[in-house]
Each structure stands twice: as structure tokens, then as C-alpha cells.
Amino acid sequence: MKVINVVGARPNFMKIAPLYHALRKEDWAKRHIVHTGQHYDLNMSDAFFRDLRLPDPDFHLGVGSGTHAEQTGRVMMAYEKLLLQEKPDLVIVVGDVNSTLACALATTKICFTQIIKPSSLPAAQPPSYSGHRPLLAHLEAGLRSFDRTMPEEINRIVTDSLSDILWTPSPDADENLRREGIPDEKIIRVGNIMIDSLEMLREEIQRQQMCKQLGLRDKDYAVVTLHRPSNVDTPVVLESICDSLVQISKKIRIVFPVHPRTRKNLISFGFIRQLEETPGILLTEPVNYIRFMSLIFDCRFVLTDSGGIQEETTYLGIPCLTLRPNTERPITVEQGTNKLTTPAKMVKDADTILCADTFSSQVPELWDGRTAQRIIESIKEISGSTY
Numbered sequence: 001m002k003v004i005n006v007v008g009a010r011p012n013f014m015k016i017a018p019l020y021h022a023l024r025k026e027d028w029a030k031r032h033i034v035h036t037g038q039h040y041d042l043n044m045s046d047a048f049f050r051d052l053r054l055p056d057p058d059f060h061l062g063v064g065s066g067t068h069a070e071q072t073g074r075v076m077m078a079y080e081k082l083l084l085q086e087k088p089d090l091v092i093v094v095g096d097v098n099s100t101l102a103c104a105l106a107t108t109k110i111c112f113t114q115i116i117k118p119s120s121l122p123a124a125q126p127p128s129y130s131g132h133r134p135l136l137a138h139l140e141a142g143l144r145s146f147d148r149t150m151p152e153e154i155n156r157i158v159t160d161s162l163s164d165i166l167w168t169p170s171p172d173a174d175e176n177l178r179r180e181g182i183p184d185e186k187i188i189r190v191g192n193i194m195i196d197s198l199e200m201l202r203e204e205i206q207r208q209q210m211c212k213q214l215g216l217r218d219k220d221y222a223v224v225t226l227h228r229p230s231n232v233d234t235p236v237v238l239e240s241i242c243d244s245l246v247q248i249s250k251k252i253r254i255v256f257p258v259h260p261r262t263r264k265n266l267i268s269f270g271f272i273r274q275l276e277e278t279p280g281i282l283l284t285e286p287v288n289y290i291r292f293m294s295l296i297f298d299c300r301f302v303l304t305d306s307g308g309i310q311e312e313t314t315y316l317g318i319p320c321l322t323l324r325p326n327t328e329r330p331i332t333v334e335q336g337t338n339k340l341t342t343p344a345k346m347v348k349d350a351d352t353i354l355c356a357d358t359f360s361s362q363v364p365e366l367w368d369g370r371t372a373q374r375i376i377e378s379i380k381e382i383s384g385s386t387y
Contacts, residue, residue, distance in 0.1 A: 001383060002030045004088040004134075007057070008038035008075070008099025010048055011308055014289065015094040015139060017052035018196035018372040026376060032058040034082065036075045036099040038065075047288040052197065068098055068151055075102035083110045083134070090379065093159060094139040094193075096152040096307075096328075104159040107136045135382070139193060139375070141166035142173025143328035152307075156328070165382060167375055169193070169311075170331045170364055190374040191366030194311050199369035201290055208294035214255065214282065218298045222252050222350070227259035228305040231323055235269045240343040241323070242271045248303075248350045249280030255295055257284045301353045303346065310338045315367055319353045321346060337361045 005016045023031045035057035061078040091107045093100045110133050169192040266272040301319040310329050313320035314336025321341045332338035341349045
């Protein structure tokens, strides 16, 4: 069975790695990694492959940056050629980036023509033709923020509507799909694949001891990550966030690995010096997955606008403030340690965390590090044990 795993951006790498390693153990699977090149910076892309013990991609489409339409279109054109060349049986797309949507569209529109000429027919009998396409599976299906101003939300909705197999992480994702008319037989809850990646690398993460390398004490600092356009592309919003970070840093030290997009705007808007000159804020370059998770393991709390970090902190029992008006992972708020915040509220919310001794939370069902194996069993069942 030829299986193509599509990755395009850093969050995809963590989601595909445990599944790729699980597929390596199956003699019925011929697996390939296709990297669309949506993220192409060495420090923030190739390093993740090394961390996650992934081989070099079998195919690299080299798409690069651009507008949403440009990026999606270029991925579709390049990936269609690859599909016609490789003719996979199963295509697995993950997450909600533009590459996910583009490869889902290309996969569902492709048609492989197969000549059928049974040996029992006379030699003069003309052959018949049958068209088919690969099965399309979406890993991390069903997540919804219900905010269609987010490009990722459009990518999720369209990808889910096209997919033959929808592997979901939580009960709310199942319900979202049912409300959209997806039949139950397509919905398979497998759990959270991000937890598989974390557990796969736990020993290496703990060996890093990043807080000691930075001269920090365990649980005596907060970690900040910001990259969403709604937070970093508008001067008035970014200025408010910077002012709040300065206030928070008076009570706890802040480690802030700065995303390239965020650094560019901090410089162009004239806010970078304010952060650099604040004694309680340590700005760093982006760090690889293992070093970053080492920072998370030992921090007091996290302030982020990322999606995946909401899940990892819930699993680890670490308080998380998500600087967004909504989240496609509401289970991290309902059951976990996550709380939505705003630039105006983040100082108060940080104070609440710093004044609390304990936090009540629980790990959602099937967030146990065994999601990849459940996906393998799902593929076997869907394929009817043919392979």
C-alpha cells in the first residue's frame, strides 16, 4: 500500500512523525513524505526533521511563501504532477495550513485511468476503462474555531468536507463534523497525535535543561510565543501586547523566542528596543522543537497564540494563556489548563496564575501517546486487511 504523508509547515512535522515511524514497522506500507516547502527556513523547518528523526523528504515541491491564493495554487499544481507520477493508494494530510487544503483539493480531483481487459475476453474485445483516485485521510479533523476570518478555519472546513477518512482528536471534533453532515462511518476518533511526538522525545527534551542553559530557575519564568497576524501585524495591537509583557516581566521573567514575522514587525513598528531593554524579558531566536519543549516543561506558565501549545500544556498540566478571542481546541479550556485572554486582560490573567497554588485540570481521553498505533489499526480496517 503506497501511503503519502504530506507536510508543509512546522506543526505538520510533529503530527506526521509518530505516524511515519509507526508505518515503518508495517511491511504492508510503502511510505513517502512529501514536503511542499511552505516553510523553508533551515532553522525552523529542516531542524524539525532532525529532531523528529524523520528522513529527508522523498519529494520536495519547493513552493515557498506567497499570498494564500499563490501558495495554494502552486502547491496544487506541483502536487498534481506528483500524484500522476506516483499514483498512491492513500494520501494523509494533517492540520490546517494552506498545503493541507491544496493537497486535499488535488487528491480529490485527480483520476487515475486503469485499463481493464479480463483474460476471458476474446483478443478482439476492446478494453474498458475505470477511473479511481487515492483515499484521502485528514489527521486532526473536526477542529473548529467558528471564526471564518481565520484562513486556517476555511482550510479545516474544506479539507474535512473532501476527506474520505476523518481522524479526530476529541469528542467535540466528532460533533462538529456531524453537525456539518459528515456521516459517522467517516469519523474515527484516534486521539491527539501531538502527544505521541512529545512522549517519543520526552527523554531528549528533559536532557536539554534549557532553563539552566539560560540561567533561569525551574518554574520561575514564563514562555511567550506570538506569530498570528491578528496579534503582530497591527501596530496598535502589538504595542499593547508589548506594554503588557513589560508589566508581567516585573513579576516573573519572560523567555520570548521571537518568530521571524513577529521580529520583523517589532523592528518596523519600533517596539523591539522596548523589549530588549526590559531586564525581565529575554528575547531569543526561534528554537527547535526539543529545546522549545524543554523550556515549556520547566516554566510557570505559557502565553501564546499557537494552537498546538494549548494541547501540550493541557497534557503537561501547565497553565496556558491563549491570546486569541477563540480556539479550535475548546477541550483545552473545558478540561485542561488553557484560558483565552486579550492584550487588555493578559496582565490580570497572569497575576491570577502567579497567585494560585494549584490548578484543576484533566487530560482528555485518548491523549495518551498511542494515537499513531490507533491510526495504523484504522488503515488496516479500512483497507480490509488487503495489504
